[in-house]
Amino acid sequence: MKRILFVDDESRILDGLRRMLYAERKRWDMQFALGGEAALEACEAGAFDVVVSDMRMPGMDGATLLGHIRDRYPSTARVILCGYAEPTLSTRAVSVAHRYLAKPCNAADLLSIIERLSALQDLLCAPELRKIVGTIGQLPSLSITYTSLTQAVRDPDASVEKVAEIIEQDVAMAAKVLQLVNSAFFGLARRVTTLQTAVGYLGVETIKNLALASEAFRVFMPHPRVPVSECEAIQWHAHRAAAIAAMLPLDPANRESTVVAALLHDVGSLVIGSAMPDVYCSARAIAAERGCKVFEAEEELLGTSHAEIGAYLLGLWGLPNIAVEAIAHHHRPDRIPHSAFDCTVAVYVADLLDEQLEAHPQDATGLEIEEPARKCLEDIGILPRFAEFRELALEARD
């Protein structure tokens, strides 16, 4: 049974939540804490799977509470409820919460967020995945540049200059980040030549994620048994998928995270290619022989696939939770509930479109969508829009 803690300074709101979620009491162990202190006390009796906290509370506010929970119970998923008129509070909340919901929230949205976070937790805690990541041994650690960048992002007083200065110390990273900023993904009207301007345009968080992307492509060098050209192909595919994702009708609030997720969605393949060359080669041989997908062959060999391996690693490296979720489910988006065209669906569609257009570059119209992708798109309710998305993808490839 999942353990979920709800925190608010008003008992009236907690009663409302209790009533709203009454139907879930058989599958969730739900507890309600009046304020931050009471919440931390409740955690001491046993860590929760998910904590949902109000932002504005007297004494310890939601961001401070979730900061403590992050430090003491890192595997607890953290959701914050914010009022609309709290921009500065929201900035603080973003750095500690996995998801945030605007108040007042409805039962469906809250349920969907808790369900999705729980699904991701289960996936990333699965024994098969833990075993595989354990056998990879020492995962490449991130450079000092990325680490200091992460610290700077956590500091609410970090200036644009400071962030730009950190990246500039690493010439290769600085060049790569500028290249990504100027790629078609972000649709900037003019060419950005300094990191300071780049941070000003796209924000510290996005620049940090682009630094992460450049880092991920740098640290996973293919094993000598894996053809270098294949790893390059994975990177090209990643760039095209990001360009396609950028053209999809994304929620503006998640736009940057979605593009970064599309850019990094197959990082797990690079991890397998560098740390498990036998699996890398066998999975491709099985896929070619049977005509199945590489991720299906990986699931057969490992009990998990590059999607979950990449998501796990990028989660450890601090990629935003919605991007980690999108990467984890990019071959199986039907594993979680969707109410709209979200980050996970966008990455799935971008990946599928690039694969289709690569396989049939000459055939721009009337491409068949194979099963199970067709059923998936139908369930999500976007099958009728697929032709429109394919037009956009063709434009992105030009």
Ligand SMILES: [Fe+2]
């Ligand atoms: Fe993939």
Ligand SMILES: [Fe+2]
């Ligand atoms: Fe892919």
